Amino acid sequence: MGTLSIPLHYFLILAAVLFGLGVIGVITRRNAIVIFMSIELMLNAVNLTFVAFSNYLNNVEGHIFVFMVMVVAAAEVAVGLAIIVAIFRLRETVHVDDIRLLKW
Amino acid sequence: MEFLLSIIESVTMFLLVDLSPYLKVFLITNFLMVMVMVLTLLERRISAWIQDRHGPNRVGPGGILQPIADGIKHFIKEDIIPGHVDRFLYILAPMVAMIPALVTFAVIPFGDQMTIPIYDELVTFKFQIADLNVGILYIVGVASLGVYGLIVGGFASNNKYSMLGGLRSSAQMISYELPMGLAIVAVVLLAGSLRLNDIVVDQSSFLHWNVFRQPLGFILFVVAVFAETNRLPFDLPEAEQELVGGYHTEYSSMKFSAFMIAEYTHMITAAALISTLYLGGWQVPGLASLGLPIVAEQLLQILAFAAKTGFFLLVFIWVRWTLPRFRYDQLMNIGWRKMLPLGLLNIIVTAAFVAFV
Amino acid sequence: MEMSSLLNWVTFLPALGALVLLAIPRTETQLVKSWGLLVSLITFLASIPLFIMFDGNSAAMQFTTQMDWIPAIGASYHVGIDGLSILLYVLTTFIMPLAIFASWNSITERVKEYMIAMLILESAMLGVFISLDLILFYLFWEAMLIPMYLLIGVWGGKRRIYAALKFVVYTMVGSVLMLVAIVFLYILNNTYTGAYSFDLMAIMNLKISFSAQIWLFLAFALAFAIKVPMFPFHTWLPDAHVEAPTAGSVILAGVLLKMGTYGLLRFNLTLFPQAWEYFTPLFLWLGVIGILYGAWVAMVQTDIKKLVAYSSVSHLGFIILGMFAMTVTSMQGGILQMVNHGVSSGALFLAVGMIYERRHTREISEFGGVTRVMPVFSAFFLIICLSSLGLPGTNGFVGEFLILVGSYGNYPVFTIVATVGIIFAAAYLLWMFRRVMFGPLTEKNKSLTDLDGREIAIMIPVILMIFWIGVYPSTFTAKTEKTVEALIEKANKAKAEMVIEGRKPILSDFLGE
């Protein structure tokens, strides 16, 4: 039962960087779909930490939770994209700057 | 001499033991490429035969060298990249299309495990490139990547037909991934493990082949696989009449051939899969009773596996030139309204069967 | 039916009437109006035995009922009437029917809501006068605001929203501070006696330190000063009056303003006598400035209602003077003047309402020589004006004279300045009367019709009340005599203690006594 030569915090740092990137994507990009993708990126960063900790703590719960996250991500994408399509149909735009009023 | 012998011994040992995985990969890939060439020829010959005409018979005796001719033709043709195209994606698309088809083969077992002494050392030989414990799931995963090639290709060439082709193909492949997955689940239920080898071992006797235990599953899987490989009844993405060339309208020469190779390798993989899952892979009924030496047994198993795969390839080609194309809504209808419920039903029945019997 | 339950009945009868009103369909405006009138009349008639049975020569609370209301925080439904509140209580029930009867024709749309608002307003006002529990008082105090806001806000004149909002926000600011003070008292009471209770009687005999008294006094005083309205806080009154419908301003002037002065007596004097003594000069100054300021500004008004509004500021200034002069005579004068002001300025508003209904304008310049076409009205209007400026023989004189006579003893300087006020009172009222009633009959006023039966029926009780208080005031002063004496005696005792404490009231330094 060898030990992986990579210490845990490598993974954490990687996850942190990815999470940071996700946040940047959400804040700066003005295209709704790209924002969605950045959110996916953030979720994956979280998944990575889960798996890393699950391995470290030798506990299966990390993996279970990764599935939960995936379920949520999938559901989110489904509904989110449906909304974006609906908005596009009404307003011909996916540009976040134009979608700023609750009621046109 | 001994020095020469020892060198040969160490080389062979090195070859057989250390490099065995790489050796296997090399062998299989080349075998596949050859099979693809043969398949193109077969396709055209059989389709001609079905349509009561000769096929290509000019090049070489009986047209055998036709594929080589096509290959060279593709190779020599000028590699045009249209102006209005998104260059990077345009080039990326064919590569991405090729990868999943080849990669899937890594998991398919084409022979049993063999341990033979070489140079007084026992070497076990596994006729399977990588025996992953997630095995079948790996196939499902990679299968889903197949879509990318088409989508990116369709989008990158920036014209209506390819765009529509890309869209249609992605929709089709996603919808048919589900029934395929469900059919596989049923098989896994029976086998009790995700490893493909265990599935094949599980189909020990003739009657135990899944095709008999899982008739509904078998049909579902076959139809789904047809859809996955965009073979005729489901070849909407590059339906000539409607979308000119579908996603590879803008492609020419090597990139077009890459797409064709990808499609045929996909077909071979699919056939191999069907045979491993439902026809007991390398299982030869009554093999043990023949008492052949291990090497001979292995050869026989490999041949059996090849025969089954070949049979299905013929079925593919046969179906292609007989059934008319589905309309798009019919396609979707079958996928979601018919195949999905049947798949669920199949799982429930098998689960009940496994749990209570 | 013994008295205390009658008191509860009378207080909540209008509210019940309002409930019944809900059942009457909106379209039956005539039925709605007559029902409202009937309820308020019954309330008035029921309050008369209360007035008669009230025993003048006992200073204690009478007809009290004490029930647990919110035992968790110790708030009890503790009501009762004494000399201070009996007059104002009956005044409210007396004015309400008149107000409702006066708005018979002027209110045409949303009559049902109007009547409900009026009846609930009456209940709230009656509640204020009888509640002896701080929270109960505060509840009624706030409950009164909403219907009044609606009256001004919905049925008012052009700038009604601004006026209503200003009225409510102004009063709210004050009453919120009062709530803080109530809570402080509540805690103080708890620290001393351990019991949780808002009961006024319990809090009354608390020993509150002088500095605490100062702040509590100020909190209560601000709420009541805004309501009175005292000099700097009065700007909401003219707007509220000008924009309110006739009935609204009658009630506003008749009863709402008295709550401020009543509150000062009921809470500030009884709970914080030392602070009362300490702040007397300040309030006297404000009162006197109020008298002169009100009179002067009233003199130059072009709008009759605004003129009467500012006259209210001036009259209330007299009451403040009477209260803070701390002699039995001046205090009784003050209380009686509260009733007088209620009757006479209420009547003034009724009269102004009547000519407004005919001419739909309140500009004095628009009128002239109205006596020619409306002799009966001019007779009534004359009597009301005379009572308002304090002609002997009418109610205004008795109250005003008692205040001045009583307060001369303690504060001669303030009284002299206040007496100057009665000159200006005559000035602005009769000047207005001359410009409206006398002089050549202008073209526009030719078509005015004289008072009809309804309007005379409203005027007669008011005129009778004016002469009754004017000629035979002892029916009313007798009721308040003992309570006032007890109040002042208690305040003087507290003042005596304060002197021991070494803090001299600032007045003495001011006047160099």
Place this chain on the structure above:
Amino acid sequence: MHDFIWIIPLMPLLGAIINGLFGHILKGKAGFIASVAVLISFLYTVRAFFIVMDGTIIHNELFTWIQAGDFTAGAAVLVDQLSIVMMLVVTGVGFLIHVYSNGYMHGDRTVGKFFSYLNLFLFSMLMLVMGDNLLLLYLGWEGVGVCSYLLIGYFYEKESASKAGLKAFLANRVGDFGFAIGIFIIFSTIGTITYAGIEGQVDKLMAAGVVTSAALLLFMGACGKSAQFPLYIWLPDAMEGPTPVSALIHAATMVTAGVYMVARLSFLFVRSDVAMMVIVIIGTFTALFAATMALVNNDIKRVLAYSTISQLGYMFIGVGVGAFAAGVFHLMTHAFFKALLFLGAGAVMHSLADETDIRKMGNLYGKIKITALTFIMAWLAISGIPPFSGFFSKDEILAHAFLYSPLVWVFGAIGAFLTAFYMSRLVFLTFFGESRVEPEVEKHIHENPPVMTIPLMVLAVLSVVGGLIGIPAGLAYLWGGENHFANFLSPVFANAASYSEPHHISHALEYGLMAASILIALGGIYLAYLMYIKKAMDPDAIANRFSGAYKVLSNKYYVDEGVEAGILNPIVRFSQWLWHFVDTRVIDGFVNSAGKIVWLLSLIARRVQTGYVQHYASVMVVGVILILAYYIFR
């Protein structure tokens, strides 16, 4: 006992109420009812007079009017010699004027209202004179003020009439201000306001050193009511009212209320020499001042108004020098002949279609003989020609004034001379000389109906006979050698007399003074005769020579304009400033600005809500970073 006394004031009140409510129905009969009511109260007054004659003072309390703390004021009546005299004058002259008004106001649209006000006035006047405490005096005081306001402004359609009414009421109100403060001082020092109470504790007032201030303040009230110097401005304008009103209110009764008050509180006034001196000074000054203005005035009623002010000045001199009885006596006689003069003037106006300018009259003697005759009798009385009443009462005052200080007598004499002159001028211009009446008016000059002339005759008799009851001791050898009137009133002024040393006029001095005053009166008349009948000295010429003085006099010393500019306008402008600046801009400014500040703050806050989701996201991220930073660098 003597409950009947309450009938005297209540009858006019009843009359007023009846006329008030049913005036428009009664129409003509309203006058009759009013006169009957006054007649009844006059008869009862006579009955009370006989009771008081034999020494008993009637004191009757009906109920306690106001009782609060230690201040009590009962609705009680005190009828002693002084008040019975006043009551006789009030009800007597009142009745005659009521009868006269029947004729005068004949055909007026709202005659019911007129008589109800008149009766109400009588009620207030009676309460004033019969009350037993200062509060009832104050009640009557303001009551008559209101009635004068209503009656002056009776012809309300005339702008000037309603203005005059308001002016009268406000001037009175200023006086009442002083009166009220006086009452407060008295009450706060001795705790009671009944006359008996004050008389009993007057030394306590002396001790407290407030006597002078109380007296002066009360006198201020008197000035307001009796139109003395500073507050006389309302009386000339009061002539806007109907003439009987002027006769009753502005000649006989109301204006004398001030004198009555000083007489009633003689024990108080006597105790402060300063107050007495002030009264004398103001009295003499007003007498002279008003007389000068009367010289040049051409409106018949205004001349009489100024003469009233002047005569009141004399009464105050009388009272001021301590001769309370003389003051009251002159009050009575003045009531008779001044009422007669006014009614006469009314009659003249009536027949000349309400013409008041004497320059458009003349030679009326022949046409309206009775009015002329009665007018002449009153003229002789006022000028102080013996044996008319005016001579005795004025002479009595001048005698006492001489004792007080000869200077006062000199001024008094000059006043008398002027009075004689302007009255003669008035008479000559109206009744004698050539007729300056417009032709069409001249055609239908007619003698007034009996209902008007009879009261004139009665009053004429009274003006003649009235003087006899108060003949000074010196001449009174026929009637037991002492001044009956003075004796009659002596018990009322006993306290005052005991305090100040008695004056004794030597007979010789008295005769001398009498002779002097007769000469002065005759001189005044002769001068007027020369100017207006003989045209020896042309009045216009004199007017031109002294044009400056003439203009000042004819414009009434510009007092009205002075008051207007000096007091009224500044107050109005100050109030305008108060309203527009202080009220709306300052106080409302604060209130509204509080609202605006909140609005401005919220404007800034609003900008944070941009609607961009990303901004909110970035804010959240910054939040997370800060929290983490906290944990790291803690």
Place this chain on the structure above:
Amino acid sequence: MAIEEILFWFFAVAAVAGGLGVVLHPNPIKSALFLVMTFFALAGEYILLMGHFVAIVHIAVYAGAIMVLFLFVIMLLNVPEETRQGGVWGAMRYVALGLFVFLSFQLSYFGFQDFFGDKQQLVKETEIGTVESIGMSLFSEYVLPFEIASILLITAMVGAIYLSKSKLIIEESKKKKAVEKEDH
């Protein structure tokens, strides 16, 4: 430098490059593909961490289904490239970058900090990553979350279908179309 170390760094660099690509690239399709690249890199990381089942499911779910959905929608809506935004919001980009640097520094700071005592050792061959162990615990201990997840998925499906099919949006867009026709 063991093979794992090399692999880790390879995958890490790929993931970060992919991440940057997603965030910075103007063309949505390209950023989508970068994202796919990140997914593969992460799958690699999972395998390193012995999370075989998770890796494969990750590929199948994310790369296979979700990204296809993204591409599908991007192509359907023909989303244009983003233009650089001037003015204040342009500056946001740099602010964001600054934030990113600081945020990731902070998070990694925690990683570096020796929370867990000795050097955190990761186990190479463990049983937890396999399908069996996950399957066992998923259907024993965590069956409730599993059911809830299924419900969530169903609701998401219903939601997506309703949104795309709702008459309201369709009519509105038709109306808009009609209006546009008249304009031209």
